[in-house]
Amino acid sequence: MAVTDYIVPASHEFAANFLFDEYGLNPFFAADRRVKEGSGSQRSVFTDQGGEWTVTLYYQPSNIVYPGERLPSGTAWRLDEVREFRMTIARHGEEDPVGEQSFNAHLAPRWPGMEAESDDGTTHQISVPDGLEEAVNVHVQGSNIEFDRYRRLLQKAASAVDIRSEYFEELHEFSNVQDAERYVRVNRDDSGPVHARDGPIASMGHLLEHDRQGYRKVVQDDEDGHGNTLPGYYHTVTLGPRRIREAFPTHALPKEVKHYYAREAGNLPDDSPLAHPKVGVSYQVSRWDETLGASPESLERLERELDQTLLSVLADAGLDIAPERGNGPFVDDAYFETERTEKGPDPVSLDLTRIRSSQESVVIRHLADGLSPIQWESLQTLVTDGGEVSPTDIATEHGRHVGSVRRALREIDDLVEREYGQVSLRSSYIAELVHDAVEEAREATRRAVEAGSKALEAAERGLGDQMSVFVAWAAKHGVDIDDALSRREARMMLRFGEPGREARRAVREGFRIWKAADLPPERFRTARIRFNDGSAASAWRYLEPG
Known part of the structure; x- marks a missing residue:
């Protein structure tokens, strides 16, 4: 079998208007x-x-x-x-x-x-x-x-x-396709990566879809309608022409990608085809303003786009779309048979990791370079307002001139889209990254204010300068100051954001301040460090050279 012998999807639903006037x-x-x-x-x-x-x-x-x-x-x-x-x-x-x-x-x-x-x-x-x-x-x-x-x-x-x-x-030129789907049936033991939370269905909706404008639909339903939990029961993502082109540059047809089971699947034995899910791709006529004709050329284009999308999704999930022996991960049913052909379209590498990394780098670059106050205000509005937002709305909310807002937005046009007087973030993933950055900035401001007040409080209580510095450090990093200064707890707890070089630097800084304040070094060295991701370590590990 040639390397290009890929699995052949089967046709499922179809609807069209055939107009005849001859x-x-x-x-x-x-x-x-x-x-x-x-x-x-x-x-x-x-x-x-x-x-x-x-x-x-x-x-x-x-x-x-x-x-x-x-x-x-x-x-x-x-x-x-x-x-x-x-x-x-x-x-x-x-x-x-x-x-x-x-x-x-x-x-x-x-x-x-x-x-x-x-x-x-x-x-x-x-x-x-x-x-x-x-x-x-x-x-x-x-x-x-x-x-x-x-x-x-x-x-x-x-x-x-x-x-x-x-x-x-003879078809009239106004004949058109209204609905079409191509599918394969996949063994339920192999289909998990398709509908996983980080699989291609969820990732395409997360990375390719606009954060508020246009049509956005990602469905992840694991209830089978009978009160039973069936992972992957009905998972779909629908993308319009603009978003579909981000993953498939030669495609234009809006599509829905879905992983779904029959309603009775949970009660069927493994040897029944209906016990296993379908993975399908369907044409979504309502998601664009154009039409797809019904000529042989249009039908060929339709089938090619649907099949290429389907094969690409399966390949991205790690399924063997060209099994050399047997059916591989596929299950035959009454209408789908595990056949291979050299005539089908080659799958496209979705490379969603690349898209994710690209979007992350855009956000990180702007944060590293520094955002102007107006840009920060604009991003804060975009991540907290769920409706339509215009430059005028942002200007009004923050007391800015609308011209200044528009200039600020133009300088971050790889983060935001400006269309028809509306502003939005380029994808829901970018929206999440920006939201985290905005929240982190707010939290940093809160910690700075709290650290300052704690330092003033320490000074008012007659504590030394070094103790005031330690109190400020503790407030910044979420250390319980009462616990740190007493022995009510056998082991002191230090709380930090993420493990890594920055955490190591902060722990060492805290230890220097702790010793300068004449506090017992062993109490700090034996402290337990907890991070936001749930991991933990002993402080002494961060004080060792390396």
């Missing part, structure tokens, strides 16, 4: 004729790619306003009422025991100026593309069928119920 309303009139000839419906069977399919044609009431005897184009309307038609097209039950390889095709007429009536009796005009005279719109919605098979199956199904297949040959 034969005007002839497909609609033909469906009406066949339904009437069959006393309300028609049924038939046909074959495609060696498999047997069933089709049922039937009608439904319509809320389209009756157009009168003639349409605006002059076409005679000889029907007593307006109906709409549906075809249910499914794989034959003997070949699809699961019964989930099927789709429904809803056929409705289109002409300029057509109207629909709402339940309250009011009417509204139905949107019809400019320049379209008469046509039929076929909305298809199904699952577990390859995207490029829907139109061919529609044609064969129509022919099977005696409607000319050529009616559904």
